Amino acid sequence: MSTQRQQPETETETESTESEGETAQERRLDEKRRRAEERERKRVEAEERAAADAERYHLKVFRYDPEVEGKQEPRFDDFHVPYEPGMTVLDALIYARDQFDASLTFRHSCRQAICGSDALFVNGSQRLGCQTQLSDLDQPVRIEPLPHSEVVKDLVVDMEHFYDQMESVEPYFQTENRPEGELEEQRQSRENREKIKKSTRCIWCGACMSSCNIAAGDNEYLGPAAINKAYRFAMDEREGEDMKQRRLEIIEQEHGVWRCQTQFSCTEVCPKDIPLTEHIQELKREAVKSNLKFW
Amino acid sequence: MYEYDVIVVGAGGAGLRAAIAAQEAGADVAMVTKLHPVRSHTGAAEGGINAALREGDDWELHAYDTMKGSDYLGDAPAVEALTQESPEEVIQLEHWGMAFSREDDGTVSQRPFGGLSFPRTTYAGAETGHHLLHTLYEQVVKRGIEVFDEWYVLNLAVSDEDDPAERSCHGVVAYETATGNVEAFTARDGVVLATGGLGQVYDHTTNAVANTGDGVAMAYRAGVPAEDMEMIQFHPTTLPSTGVLISEGVRGEGGILYNDEGERFMFEHGYANNDGELASRDVVSRAELTEVNEGRGIEDEYVHLDMRHLGEERIVDRLENILHLAEDFEGVDGLEEPMPVKPGQHYAMGGIETDEYGQTCVDGLYAVGECACASVHGANRLGGNALPELIVFGKRAGLHAAGGETEAPRVTVGRSDDSEAGDVETPVELGEPWGSEGDAVADGGAAAETAEAVVERSLERERERVERLLERDDGTQHAEIRAAVQHTMTENVNVFREEAALKEALVDIHAARERYRDVYVADPSSTYNTDLIQTIETRNLLDIAEMITVGALARDEFRGAHWRKKHQERKDDEWLKHTMVSWSNGSPELWYKPVVLEGEKKTYEPKERSY
Amino acid sequence: MAERYSSFRAGGRLWLWQRITAAFLVVVLAFHFFLLHFVHHADEVTFAMSAGRMETWSYYSLMILFLVTATFHGVNGVYNALINAGLTGVKRQAVKVVLGVASLLLLVQGFRTANAWAGIDLLPIL
Amino acid sequence: MSQSYDRGLIEDFGRWREFSAGMWAWIFHKFTGWVLIGYLFTHIAVLSTALTSASADPATVAANQDLYTQTIQALESLLVVRLLEVGLLAVAVFHILNGTRLLLVDLGIGLGTQDRSFYASLILTGAIVVASIPTFLAGVSL
Numbered sequence A: 001m002s003t004q005r006q007q008p009e010t011e012t013e014t015e016s017t018e019s020e021g022e023t024a025q026e027r028r029l030d031e032k033r034r035r036a037e038e039r040e041r042k043r044v045e046a047e048e049r050a051a052a053d054a055e056r057y058h059l060k061v062f063r064y065d066p067e068v069e070g071k072q073e074p075r076f077d078d079f080h081v082p083y084e085p086g087m088t089v090l091d092a093l094i095y096a097r098d099q100f101d102a103s104l105t106f107r108h109s110c111r112q113a114i115c116g117s118d119a120l121f122v123n124g125s126q127r128l129g130c131q132t133q134l135s136d137l138d139q140p141v142r143i144e145p146l147p148h149s150e151v152v153k154d155l156v157v158d159m160e161h162f163y164d165q166m167e168s169v170e171p172y173f174q175t176e177n178r179p180e181g182e183l184e185e186q187r188q189s190r191e192n193r194e195k196i197k198k199s200t201r202c203i204w205c206g207a208c209m210s211s212c213n214i215a216a217g218d219n220e221y222l223g224p225a226a227i228n229k230a231y232r233f234a235m236d237e238r239e240g241e242d243m244k245q246r247r248l249e250i251i252e253q254e255h256g257v258w259r260c261q262t263q264f265s266c267t268e269v270c271p272k273d274i275p276l277t278e279h280i281q282e283l284k285r286e287a288v289k290s291n292l293k294f295w
Numbered sequence B: 001m002y003e004y005d006v007i008v009v010g011a012g013g014a015g016l017r018a019a020i021a022a023q024e025a026g027a028d029v030a031m032v033t034k035l036h037p038v039r040s041h042t043g044a045a046e047g048g049i050n051a052a053l054r055e056g057d058d059w060e061l062h063a064y065d066t067m068k069g070s071d072y073l074g075d076a077p078a079v080e081a082l083t084q085e086s087p088e089e090v091i092q093l094e095h096w097g098m099a100f101s102r103e104d105d106g107t108v109s110q111r112p113f114g115g116l117s118f119p120r121t122t123y124a125g126a127e128t129g130h131h132l133l134h135t136l137y138e139q140v141v142k143r144g145i146e147v148f149d150e151w152y153v154l155n156l157a158v159s160d161e162d163d164p165a166e167r168s169c170h171g172v173v174a175y176e177t178a179t180g181n182v183e184a185f186t187a188r189d190g191v192v193l194a195t196g197g198l199g200q201v202y203d204h205t206t207n208a209v210a211n212t213g214d215g216v217a218m219a220y221r222a223g224v225p226a227e228d229m230e231m232i233q234f235h236p237t238t239l240p241s242t243g244v245l246i247s248e249g250v251r252g253e254g255g256i257l258y259n260d261e262g263e264r265f266m267f268e269h270g271y272a273n274n275d276g277e278l279a280s281r282d283v284v285s286r287a288e289l290t291e292v293n294e295g296r297g298i299e300d301e302y303v304h305l306d307m308r309h310l311g312e313e314r315i316v317d318r319l320e321n322i323l324h325l326a327e328d329f330e331g332v333d334g335l336e337e338p339m340p341v342k343p344g345q346h347y348a349m350g351g352i353e354t355d356e357y358g359q360t361c362v363d364g365l366y367a368v369g370e371c372a373c374a375s376v377h378g379a380n381r382l383g384g385n386a387l388p389e390l391i392v393f394g395k396r397a398g399l400h401a402a403g404g405e406t407e408a409p410r411v412t413v414g415r416s417d418d419s420e421a422g423d424v425e426t427p428v429e430l431g432e433p434w435g436s437e438g439d440a441v442a443d444g445g446a447a448a449e450t451a452e453a454v455v456e457r458s459l460e461r462e463r464e465r466v467e468r469l470l471e472r473d474d475g476t477q478h479a480e481i482r483a484a485v486q487h488t489m490t491e492n493v494n495v496f497r498e499e500a501a502l503k504e505a506l507v508d509i510h511a512a513r514e515r516y517r518d519v520y521v522a523d524p525s526s527t528y529n530t531d532l533i534q535t536i537e538t539r540n541l542l543d544i545a546e547m548i549t550v551g552a553l554a555r556d557e558f559r560g561a562h563w564r565k566k567h568q569e570r571k572d573d574e575w576l577k578h579t580m581v582s583w584s585n586g587s588p589e590l591w592y593k594p595v596v597l598e599g600e601k602k603t604y605e606p607k608e609r610s611y
Numbered sequence C: 001m002a003e004r005y006s007s008f009r010a011g012g013r014l015w016l017w018q019r020i021t022a023a024f025l026v027v028v029l030a031f032h033f034f035l036l037h038f039v040h041h042a043d044e045v046t047f048a049m050s051a052g053r054m055e056t057w058s059y060y061s062l063m064i065l066f067l068v069t070a071t072f073h074g075v076n077g078v079y080n081a082l083i084n085a086g087l088t089g090v091k092r093q094a095v096k097v098v099l100g101v102a103s104l105l106l107l108v109q110g111f112r113t114a115n116a117w118a119g120i121d122l123l124p125i126l
Numbered sequence D: 001m002s003q004s005y006d007r008g009l010i011e012d013f014g015r016w017r018e019f020s021a022g023m024w025a026w027i028f029h030k031f032t033g034w035v036l037i038g039y040l041f042t043h044i045a046v047l048s049t050a051l052t053s054a055s056a057d058p059a060t061v062a063a064n065q066d067l068y069t070q071t072i073q074a075l076e077s078l079l080v081v082r083l084l085e086v087g088l089l090a091v092a093v094f095h096i097l098n099g100t101r102l103l104l105v106d107l108g109i110g111l112g113t114q115d116r117s118f119y120a121s122l123i124l125t126g127a128i129v130v131a132s133i134p135t136f137l138a139g140v141s142l
């Protein structure tokens, strides 16, 4: 007895390929086989073409290792990676690592623009490797570690400073007015959630911070990502008015929002399309407003 | 040498929740994780978290759905713990500020999900996991819990008594990626493994590159049994070129699947006459592959998922992230065209055997999250049931490890009078018959009396292992071995399984093991040596692949996600039991333990699972 | 409660003043250029004419305000730019003093010039 | 930390080519601001010659023979000075226009079109400067 709603035809069909009569299914299967052969032929052709260096992408990748001789002086290595439709910069790097040089080092994990580990400097701008299609780039594709941070090795940079800034804005929810009941949630209007929605998308990739000239010059500057984090809480109505004041005090410090010179490069590079400059500017106004209230 | 009360390995949702709970129970906690916490793959979860919050719904209904979804391979005590506690845990997340989607009255929204009898899936847009992960990490920051990020745990420090049930775990040995230092972390009270999924054994997967099943492999080699490893969930809607997931939320909101002939095949070909697209994942995945196999697939590879009729406003409101994913990773505009989808490896129902508090049979060793198998998902996980598992069992394990107050567990771990020896005919010898790296009883174990000595010995062994790998300057590279394993698993141990193919996979895995003996690390550096880490991960993948395949070969029935060509039915008389694989003297040993169907108030009688 | 308003730190106040002076300068600077290059051509400028304008109180006060705001705006702008470039510690204090003294000198000199035109003997010592 | 490791190419050279509109606007605004404050100092210094004129013989003043008038007119008769004045106008106009753009951005207006408003400032500056060249060069002997 099958416990699943299994199609009887399915079973017979997958069990035995030989069955009597010219059914529609048979025809389709024949058709499928034919198409499969066709595809296989195409694939082989494609491979041959690739082998003939027809469709290779030229990568220029930054290399540096403080320990390994020959890599202590930063240099660029060239890799020629066979192109496949849909290939991203990350795919190309993985290919280069697995096929050509196992010591090529870069952070990556999710392959879907959510872990934030592969922010790189690609052809002169900060992007996630996994979110950048090779076909959108001019060759040679120049891949470097994020500017304005210390290089650990190859494409890996030290993120410690970025994390410190993120964590310095009290990036956690705090409120004094929790609902009474254990199982009762705090209320939040749809509009308010909408307001903070974009700011909650940050994946801590550090692209924005790397692109900001002010952050590059002033090490203590909180930077767009941390300010955006503060925005996410300051604007959350669930935290209440008193907390908001506290939040504003944090971002008002000397190296907080006032340092931003509205360069917009953070907003331009953010892979999550967070309107960072807008958030920073709004906080500046909020800060001024709340301070002028009783003047 | 570091020393803490509780060491949590892995900082995804499960690890973070465990650390918070342990700290709240008064323990001195440290987290050791190979990725920075916010990089964990929990962040990729899209659809939502199931919790019976509202009137008309209650935990019993949720438990019933979960047992049914599991195809009666879930253990009732664990399932009931999950469904009873998930509401309070979800509200706890809300109190920690998680940005849930809201109703007009400001309460948390819920949506329907596959296999659920009530719309009980709470969500935050189509990026629920991202919000959950960040909310939990924020709480860890708030509490000042110490996090050793980019520290790769190489192995557990477990004593080496003959009987795994008598062993105890005293800590872990980890490799600091940035510097190449190998250090020991002593845990006075407990080690909690929360290392997540193992999708990297397949090449088309929704899992991250870091999901290499390290925790399962480490616990396995320390003698802890791995449970129901053959139960691998294939998600029906992943993008064909990358494996990026298109959330079940799309179907939950009303998205429709079409084949090449424009038929709504879930209904028109009778795969699920009631629930259609919202039938359980295994049912939909098989339906899609059947369509493709019968020549009704698009480009003979995939089917279409269409959500255009939902209207731009609703899509942007609830599924905005999906539009970005389809655009960035497949170049398709979900508002204008249907999205191509096909099944991809998604989730491991099985894992390290634990009870309802995450305890394994080794004293002081816990496991939670996707790497564990408390057995709430049985043979098939329902969408939206993994995230509540992380927070419910994360909390329970953290609390237990820190010595907090808990009740006696009802699920037994390790071998008992109820367990039954298994037997399976394999074409090759399994495991590492040549004695992997000169191991003692438990791979990674150490013959020593005191806790310090156990930790010390483990540290020595791992230092040697790292040195040995780095010393060689010629041989096979791990990437080739990994590719070979992924290839054979995808070919032979996929959605549809048959005996000959499974055996072929075992032969291939054996060959891969053989090649692994010859593995070498090309990168000589001790700074950020990812080549070394991946080489070690690949070793773990070999064990994982083997466990999955052995389980799949043994279980000659069709239950949940596990489909066998020659065995087209669920055999409740014979198979209401878990497949267990234990590592013993360098090779896997198969045995079984019965499923616990007795719940708190009732027993879950196996019923036909139709949608 | 009072102390929470003291959180309006120098950073924010200066930022606001930079904007306020900028808004004011837009108008006055445009007026200034227009008056001295288009209405009167630069080569027609003479002491007598300048003095004539300065003797009007409204023009005189506008120019003084122009001087003050421009000095503040300019000097504060420079100071800000230096902080943005990461200037800290002793160096920063030194720059602060130098800029302060320079703007004071500028203001005094500007004042005296305006007074000379207007025929005021406000600060005879200078 | 930002400069603690010299990455040559990456940190220093070649990057300007990749600057986006907002960054150029920032650089130009900085530059023009510094020129303006520099000019303010020189301007006041030159104007200070009026101090001597004030105490000079009223007749000399009436005849436009006083130091201030002579200095100004001498300067204004030089082509370089006139050209420099055109430059100053360009700098001032750009600073005013871009400053206005920044003020609007501060008020949350036009964030989405910030690049276009920068280009508009540039173009407008150019147009105004070109249009005022005749006026600025009027009466100068070559």
Ligand SMILES: Cc1cc2nc3c(=O)[nH]c(=O)nc-3n(C[C@H](O)[C@H](O)[C@H](O)COP(=O)(O)OP(=O)(O)OC[C@H]3O[C@@H](n4cnc5c(N)ncnc54)[C@H](O)[C@@H]3O)c2cc1C
Pocket: B009, B010, B011, B012, B013, B014, B015, B032, B033, B034, B035, B036, B037, B039, B040, B041, B042, B043, B044, B045, B046, B047, B048, B049, B050, B128, B129, B151, B152, B153, B154, B194, B195, B196, B197, B206, B207, B208, B210, B211, B214, B215, B245, B346, B347, B368, B369, B370, B371, B383, B384, B385, B386, B387, B388, B390
């Ligand atoms: C694309 C996708 C969508 C999903 N959507 C949903 C959904 O909508 N609802 C739902 O309920 N479930 C969903 N799931 C399932 C669920 O998200 C996962 O099962 C769950 O997030 C796993 O969490 P975890 O904490 O166990 O592991 P992870 O979040 O994967 O974390 C693992 C952690 O372990 C660490 N680690 C691993 N190995 C080592 C080592 N050797 N040493 C040190 N640290 C190590 C890693 O650094 C990481 O921090 C989804 C899964 C995927 C892939």
Ligand code: HEM
Pocket: A260, A261, A262, C018, C019, C022, C023, C025, C026, C027, C029, C030, C070, C071, C073, C074, C075, C076, C077, C078, C080, C081, D029, D030, D031, D032, D033, D034, D036, D037, D038, D040, D095, D096, D099, D100, D102, D103
């Ligand atoms: C006429 C109208 C003017 C407007 C609208 C204006 C506007 C601005 C604004 C908004 C800033 C701040 C930029 C920022 O911090 O992001 C600024 C900076 C500056 N302004 Fe002005 N300004 C004007 C006139 C002047 C004048 C007359 C001077 C010279 C005396 C001047 C000198 C400066 C300087 C030096 C800076 C700092 C530049 C830097 O960042 O390095 N400005 N201006």
Ligand code: SF4
Pocket: A201, A202, A203, A204, A205, A206, A207, A208, A209, A224, A225, A228, A269, A270, A271, A272, A273, A274, A276
């Ligand atoms: S704000 Fe954007 S660019 Fe900056 S860290 Fe977050 S996601 Fe990355």
Ligand code: F3S
Pocket: A211, A212, A213, A214, A215, A223, A224, A259, A260, A261, A262, A263, A264, A265, A266, A267, A276, A277, A280
């Ligand atoms: S780039 Fe920097 S200056 Fe402000 S707008 Fe962004 S933080």
Ligand code: FES
Pocket: A090, A108, A109, A110, A111, A112, A113, A114, A115, A116, A117, A118, A119, A128, A129, A130, A131
């Ligand atoms: S790999 Fe995770 S963001 Fe690119």
